[in-house]
Amino acid sequence: MYDVIIVGTGFGGITTSALLAKKGYRTLTLEAANELGGCAGKFERQSFRFQAGATLGMGFEEGGIFSQLFHELDMSVPPVHSLHTVMDVHFSERTIRYYQQKERWFEEIALQFPKDSGAIVRFFEEMFSLADALLSFIYKRPMIPPKTMKHIFEVIQKADRKLLSATPFLFQSIAKRLQHYGIRDETFIAFLNGQLVDSVQTTIEHCPALLGAVALSIFHRGAFYVEGGLATVVHALAQRYKQLGGELRMREKVISIRKERHWLVTTNRKQTYEAKHVVFNGSVHSIFAILDDSIKRSFSIREEKEKKRPAWGAFTIYMGVDDDFQTDSLYHQFIIDKTKPMSEGNQFLLSTSAPFDRQMAPLGKRSITISTHTDPLRWWDRDAYDKKKNVLAKHILKHVHETFPLTNIHVQLIGTPVTFARFTHRAFGKVGGYIPNGPFSLLSTHTPQTNVEGLWLCGDTVFPGAGSLSCALSGWIVADAIAMVK
Ligand SMILES: Cc1cc2nc3c(=O)[nH]c(=O)nc-3n(C[C@H](O)[C@H](O)[C@H](O)COP(=O)(O)OP(=O)(O)OC[C@H]3O[C@@H](n4cnc5c(N)ncnc54)[C@H](O)[C@@H]3O)c2cc1C
Numbered sequence: 001m002y003d004v005i006i007v008g009t010g011f012g013g014i015t016t017s018a019l020l021a022k023k024g025y026r027t028l029t030l031e032a033a034n035e036l037g038g039c040a041g042k043f044e045r046q047s048f049r050f051q052a053g054a055t056l057g058m059g060f061e062e063g064g065i066f067s068q069l070f071h072e073l074d075m076s077v078p079p080v081h082s083l084h085t086v087m088d089v090h091f092s093e094r095t096i097r098y099y100q101q102k103e104r105w106f107e108e109i110a111l112q113f114p115k116d117s118g119a120i121v122r123f124f125e126e127m128f129s130l131a132d133a134l135l136s137f138i139y140k141r142p143m144i145p146p147k148t149m150k151h152i153f154e155v156i157q158k159a160d161r162k163l164l165s166a167t168p169f170l171f172q173s174i175a176k177r178l179q180h181y182g183i184r185d186e187t188f189i190a191f192l193n194g195q196l197v198d199s200v201q202t203t204i205e206h207c208p209a210l211l212g213a214v215a216l217s218i219f220h221r222g223a224f225y226v227e228g229g230l231a232t233v234v235h236a237l238a239q240r241y242k243q244l245g246g247e248l249r250m251r252e253k254v255i256s257i258r259k260e261r262h263w264l265v266t267t268n269r270k271q272t273y274e275a276k277h278v279v280f281n282g283s284v285h286s287i288f289a290i291l292d293d294s295i296k297r298s299f300s301i302r303e304e305k306e307k308k309r310p311a312w313g314a315f316t317i318y319m320g321v322d323d324d325f326q327t328d329s330l331y332h333q334f335i336i337d338k339t340k341p342m343s344e345g346n347q348f349l350l351s352t353s354a355p356f357d358r359q360m361a362p363l364g365k366r367s368i369t370i371s372t373h374t375d376p377l378r379w380w381d382r383d384a385y386d387k388k389k390n391v392l393a394k395h396i397l398k399h400v401h402e403t404f405p406l407t408n409i410h411v412q413l414i415g416t417p418v419t420f421a422r423f424t425h426r427a428f429g430k431v432g433g434y435i436p437n438g439p440f441s442l443l444s445t446h447t448p449q450t451n452v453e454g455l456w457l458c459g460d461t462v463f464p465g466a467g468s469l470s471c472a473l474s475g476w477i478v479a480d481a482i483a484m485v486k
Contacts, residue, residue, distance in 0.1 A: 001026075001262065001274045001275060001276070002026050002027060002028045002273060002274065002275040002276075003020070003025040003026045003027060003275065003276050003277065004016075004020055004025055004026075004027045004028075004275055004276065004277040004278070004279060004482060005027070005028045005029075005030065005263065005265050005273055005275040005277070005278050005279070006020075006027060006028070006029040006030070006278075006279045006281060007029075007030055007254045007257075007265070007278065007279065007280045007281055007282060008029075008030075008031060008032075008038065008280070008281030008282050008425075008459070009029060009031040009036045009037060009038065009234065009238060009248070009281070010037065010038035010039065010040065010234075010281050010424075010459050010460075010471060011037070011038075011040055011233075011234065011459075011468045011471035011472045011475065012281045012458030012459035012460070012471040012472065012474050012475040012478075013029065013279065013281030013458060013459070013475060014029070014036065014037075014234050014237045014238055014241065014475070015069065015237065015458070015471070015472040015475030015476055015479070016279050016281070016456075016458055016475040016476070016478045016479045016482075017029045017237075017238075017241045017246055017248075017475075018073055018237045018238075018240050018241040018244065018246070019069075019072065019073070019475070019476060019479035019480075020246075020479050020482060020483070021241050021244035021245055021246035022072070022073055022074075022244050023479070023483050025482070025483075026245075027241075027246045027247065028246075028247045028248075028249070028273055028275070029241070029246060029247065029248045029249070030249050030252045030253075030254055030265070030267060030273075031248070031249070031250050031251070031252065032251070032252065032253035032254070032268075032425050033250070033251070033423055033424070033425070034250065034251060035052075035231070035423075036231065036234045036235060036238050036250075037052075037230070037231045037234035037235075038281075038424045038425075038426075039052065039053040039054055039314075039420070039424055039426075039431055039432075039460075040052070040053060040054040040230045040231060040233075040234060040468050041053075041231050041234070041423075041424070042228075042229050042231035045318075045320065045411050045413065046320060046410060046411050047320075047361070047362050047365075048320035048360065048361050048362075048365070048367045048410070048411055049228070049229060049353075049359055049360045049361070049367055050318040050320075050367055050369055050413070051229040051230060051231065051351065051367075051369045052231075052316075052369075052415070052423065052424075053314060053316070053369075053371065053420075053424075053431065054230045054467075054468055055229070055230065055331070055349075055351035055369055056086075056087075056223060056224075056225075056331060056351065057080055057223070057224035057225065057226040057230055057233070057468070058218050058219065058221075058222060058223060058224065058467065058468070058469045059222065059468070059469035059472070060077055060080045060082075060222055060224045060226075061082075061221055061222030064221065064222055064469075065139070065469050065472055065473055065476075066233065066469070066472065068139075069237075069472060069476065073237070073240050073244075075236065075237075075240050078226065078227065078228075078232050078233055078236045079226075079227040079228075079232075080224040080225065080226050080227065081224060081225045081226075081227070081354065082100065082222065082223070082224055083100055083223045083224060083225055083330070083331075084099065084100060084101070084328075085097055085098065085099055085100070085328065085329045085331075086098045086099065086100050086219045086223040086331065087329060087331035087332060087333050087349070088327065088329045088331070088332050088333070089191055089194060089332075089333045089335065090332060090333065090334045090335070090403060091187060091190070091335055091338065092336065092337075094112070094187075096108065096112055096187075096191060097329070098195075098219070100219055100220060100222070100223050101220070102124075102128070102220050105124075105220065106121050106124070109121060109124075112187075112188075113185055113187075113188055115185075116183055116184075116185050116188065119181040119182055119183050120181075120183060120185075120188060122181060123177065123178065123181045123183060124216065124217075126177065126213075127177075127212070127213040127216045127217050128213075128217045128220065130166050130169055130209065130210060130213035131213040131214045131216070131217035131218070132162065132217075133162040133163050133165055133166040134163070134166055134210050134213065134214060135214065136160070136162055136163075137158060137159060137160065137162075137163045138464055138473065139473075140158040141473065141476055141477045141480055142154055142155050142158045142477075143155075143447055143448065143449055143477060143481060144445075144447065144463045144464070145442070145443055145445060145447060145463065146447075147447050147449070147451070148449075151447070151449075166210060169209040169210055169213075170208075170209075170210065170439075170442075171208075171439045171440055172208070172209040172439055173204065173205055173206065173207060173208060173209060173212075173438065173439045174192065174196065174204040174205075174207045174208075174209055174212040175204040175205045175207075176209070176439075177209050177212075178192075178204060186338055186339075187338060189204065189338075190335050190338035191335075192204055192216070193342050193347075194333055194335050194342055194347050195215060195216060196212055196215055196216075197342040197343070197347065197373060198333070198347075198349060199215040199218070199466070199467060200212065200215045200436060200465070200466065201311070201312055201373075201432050201433060201434070201435045201436065201466065202435050202436050202437075203342060205438075206435075206436055206437055206438050206441070207436060208436060208438070208439045208440075208441055208442050209439070210442065211436060211441075211442065211465075218469070225330055225354055227354070227357055227359060228357065228359035228360065229353075229359070229360060230468055232359070233468070249267075252267045252268065252269050252271070253267060253268040253425070254266070254267055254290055255267060255268050255290055256290050256292065257278055257280070257287075257290050257291050257292060257295070257455075258291075258292035258294070258295065259292070259294075259295060259452075259454070262274045262275060262276055263275045263276065263277065263278045263454055263455075265278060276454060277454045277455075277456060277482055277485075278454065278455055278456070279456040279457070279458060279478055279482075280455070280456070280457050280458075281457075281458050281459045281475070282425055282426065282459070283311075283426045283427065283430060283431075283459065283460070283461045284301060284306055284446055284457060284461040284462065285306045285307050285309065285311075285427050285428075285430065285461065286425065286426055286427040287457075288303040288306070288307070289427065295452055295455070298451070298452060299450065299451070299452055300450065300451040301446060301450070307427070309434050310434065310435045310437075311376065311430035311431070311432065311433065311434050311435060311461075312343070312373040312374065312375075312376065312430070312431065312432050312435065313373070313374045313375065313376025313377075313379065313416070313417030313420065313428070313429045313430060313431060314371050314372070314373065314374065314415065314417065314420055314429070314431050314432070315344075315345070315371065315372050315373075315374040315392055315414075315415070315416055315417075316369060316370060316371045316372075316414065316415035316416075316419075317368075317369075317370040317371075317393055317396060317397070317412065317413070317414055317415075318367075318368065318369055318370075318411070318412070318413040318414075318415070319367075319368040319370070319406070319409055319411060319412050319413075320361060320365060320366075320367055320368075320409070320410040320411035320412075321365065321366055321368060321406050321408060321409050321410065322364065322365055322366075322406075322407060322408040322410075323355055323364050323365055323366050324404065324405050324406060324407055324408075325352060325355075325366065325404060330351065330352050330353075330354055331349065331350070331351050331352075332349070332350040332351075332352075332403070333347065333348070333349050333350075334347065334348050334349075334350065334399055334400075334403075335347050336399060342373065343372065343373035343374060343375070344372065344373070344374055344375070344392065345372050345392050345395045345396045346372075347372065347373070348370055348371060348372035348396055349370065349371055349372075350368060350369075350370045350400060351368065351369045351370075352366045352367070352368050353366050353367040353368075365410070370396060370400065372392075372396065373432075374392070374416070374417065376417035376428045376429045376430050376431075377428060379416045379417045379418050379429065380418070380428070385416075385418070389414055389416060393414055416429070417429025417430070417431075431460075432460060432466045433460035433461055433465045433466035434461060445462065445463045445465065446461065446462040446463065447462065447463060448462050448463065448474050448477050448478045448481065449478075449481055456478045456481070456482065457474075457478075458471065458474040458475040458477070458478045459471050459474060459475075460474075462474050463477075
């Protein structure tokens with residue numbers, strides 16, 4: 001019998017696995033796919049490596065989550081490169097260079113928005129100090145939102161004066177803060193919407209100020225290119241996990257989770273494993289397909305409600321190309337029409353491998369991942385599928401070609417929510433966590449500890465939400481909590 005079975009090797013799951021193995025627990029990690037890492041995984045075609053979804057690294061700076069995690073696991077940080085330019089943001093009439101260093105970014109603001117620059121800088125300063133208050137609390141890894149007396153007590157213990165100063169902003173949106181500063185510039189608001197939709201899945205009106213503050217300051221704490229892609233980090237964690245005695249089984253999909261005296265986890269290989277705890281790293285809306293009815297009945301998360309929770313899907317284009325890039329920026333966001341929604345190809349992120357990265361592409365070539373947000377539910381009509389796919393790809397590539405020549409394309413592949421559902425086992429291909437629905441949405445996030453004893457959740461559909469950094473943090477919160485159970 002195992003102490004803990006971890007289902008999935010996304011950033012959340014692999015973090016829990018490695019930390020529990022380090023603490024001496026007998027663990028088994030089961031991964032349905034061929035590759036580790038889920039949305040932050042990779043795949044290879046011809047001589048190129050492609051990042052399936054996530055491309056931009058965060059949290060590798062001193063004191064950042066990954067630096068802390070690697071320290072905790074006695075590992076060295078895999079090769080990462082701090083980005084001077086986080087990304088170029090291309091509008092039809094101009095390009096904004098988004099710098100990592102605060103002072104350099106404020107200079108760019110003065111150049112791009114001379115009329116509003118004072119107000120915009122004050123807005124960013126407010127975002128930075130709010131994020132500071134929130135992150136110094138979140139990095140203490142509290143169980144949030146608190147659902148039991150124990151959690152409430154823990155939150156009180158971990159909260160400090162800095163956090164209290166953030167409470168007036170708790171139920172405000174980013175739009176409200178912009179109003180406060182009198183900022184109305186259409187291009188700046190489109191810039192913010194592009195950044196926010198990419199990190200917290202929504203735009204200024206529906207984005208809680210605290211969440212937005214973290215999203216708008218995180219790159220200024222540290223933005224990184226990871227050699228070999230973000231999957232390299234997952235692989236390093238998996239390797240450490242195995243070194244520490246953890247068991248990892250690939251291509252073994254969990255098809256049922258039930259409880260008798262202990263938890264019983266059955267896989268598609270007709271194996272049933274027993275454990276005291278189960279950690280589910282798939283998305284919460286995907287758990288119902290494998291959770292036994294008796295558990296579902298006592299589960300505080302309701303199936304019908306959960307399945308209807310709005311989330312985005314991803315439409316991706318992967319290309320292996322000749323290195324025709326005349327720019328030193330590795331990441332390029334395109335916003336085609338500022339007045340239209342930041343999805344379905346109107347906003348997309350193009351990430352290229354670094355010219356020196358031989359794990360990603362041969363000399364003189366680059367690997368590219370392009371991604372845009374899409375409604376995941378519009379991809380399941382078989383008859384319309386190919387047409388939709390081709391129309392969206394053509395639209396995106398037209399805009400890419402206008403900026404970059406890309407003369408020789410050696411490989412080109414397309415991913416849709418159907419592809420993500422297949423390879424990351426997320427129902428309907430919903431990715432990136434749930435879409436916040438307003439300033440109060442922080443209250444409706446799920447806590448990693450469920451109300452069912454011994455059943456835990458980690459990944460981007462539970463607190464603290466989307467992104468490799470947040471998922472690793474949720475995995476760490478789960479490992480801490482399991483270690484506290486007698
Ligand atoms: C297109 C795109 C771009 C992104 N860009 C960035 C970025 O630049 N930077 C960033 O930090 N984040 C980015 N993100 C977000 C980030 O990738 C995700 O939030 C994060 O990787 C999700 O991790 P997770 O822990 O939720 O697990 P997931 O990635 O969902 O992985 C879960 C794993 O569990 C496995 N699994 C599920 N069910 C079962 C089962 N029944 N049995 C066995 N195994 C199972 C899956 O196969 C999968 O490997 C992006 C996401 C997408 C989709």
